[in-house]
Amino acid sequence: MKIAIIGTGNVGQALGSGWAQQGHDIVFGSRDPQSEKVQALLAEVGETAVAAAIPEAVAAAEVVVLAIPWSGVQNTAESIADWGGKLLIDATNPIAPGFTLAFGKDVSGAEMVAHWAKGARVVKAFNTTGAETMSHPRYGDQSSTMFIAGDDPAAKQTVTRLAEALGFDVADVGALQTARYLEPLAMVWIHLAMVQGNGRHIAFKLLRRE
Numbered sequence: 001m002k003i004a005i006i007g008t009g010n011v012g013q014a015l016g017s018g019w020a021q022q023g024h025d026i027v028f029g030s031r032d033p034q035s036e037k038v039q040a041l042l043a044e045v046g047e048t049a050v051a052a053a054i055p056e057a058v059a060a061a062e063v064v065v066l067a068i069p070w071s072g073v074q075n076t077a078e079s080i081a082d083w084g085g086k087l088l089i090d091a092t093n094p095i096a097p098g099f100t101l102a103f104g105k106d107v108s109g110a111e112m113v114a115h116w117a118k119g120a121r122v123v124k125a126f127n128t129t130g131a132e133t134m135s136h137p138r139y140g141d142q143s144s145t146m147f148i149a150g151d152d153p154a155a156k157q158t159v160t161r162l163a164e165a166l167g168f169d170v171a172d173v174g175a176l177q178t179a180r181y182l183e184p185l186a187m188v189w190i191h192l193a194m195v196q197g198n199g200r201h202i203a204f205k206l207l208r209r210e
């Protein structure tokens with residue numbers, strides 16, 4: 001599958017490396033695809049990965065992952081005039097200055113992304129755990145859980161397959177509106193990891209009684 005990852009930071013690297021190892025074609029969408037930083041990332045991810053300007057990366061891919069800081073999300077989503085039904089995985093968290101959520105009760109960041117990215121089929125995923133766990137979703141013999149939300153069942157099936165291929169157990173929380181619960185869950189992770197001092201190698205697991 002051709003996957004564009006917009007953002008060449010922690011999340012982009014973790015997901016891009018994992019999917020490249022699974023044989024997917026990765027194109028990183030970057031504001032500066034020729035930069036030393038991006039060239040170093042390509043060398044790390046492997047020879048099949050390429051980088052391009054964001055519009056070219058989106059045009060080349062079947063699935064697009066948004067993995068950039070919240071401050072750049074609206075401009076980036078609106079820079080593509082028509083997403084043409086493309087699957088857009090929103091891995092961002094709408095974190096405002098002061099480390100608070102910019103949205104929550106009445107609307108989620110994911111719903112704002114869907115509003116800005118006209119014509120995209122948006123699925124919220126990869127926002128409730130750290131990049132280190134995206135690289136290594138298994139903890140001993142357990143798979144950590146990746147929660148997803150979205151309105152399009154086929155799009156969620158694709159995201160489920162992609163997350164499972166990395167080693168996650170997937171829990172579909174519901175419609176895109178339920179991203180209003182997943183974004184605060186990311187804040188729980190952030191507080192546990194960074195404020196309470198548990199470190200970044202922690203992850204959520206949904207337990208099911210057989």
Ligand SMILES: NC(=O)c1ccc[n+]([C@@H]2O[C@H](COP(=O)([O-])OP(=O)(O)OC[C@H]3O[C@@H](n4cnc5c(N)ncnc54)[C@H](OP(=O)(O)O)[C@@H]3O)[C@@H](O)[C@H]2O)c1
Nearest residue numbers: 007008009010011030031067068069072092093127130131
């Ligand atoms: N870090 C985590 O563990 C983690 C976990 C879950 C979710 N998230 C969320 O995922 C997103 C990415 O996190 P990250 O840690 O990977 O971020 P990051 O490393 O700080 O940045 C990711 C990339 O985004 C691009 N970028 C930066 N500012 C931009 C702007 N204004 N407009 C467009 N592109 C911009 C840059 O790539 P180029 O310079 O190549 O354009 C940068 O390398 C955030 O929304 C974060 O809240 C992070």
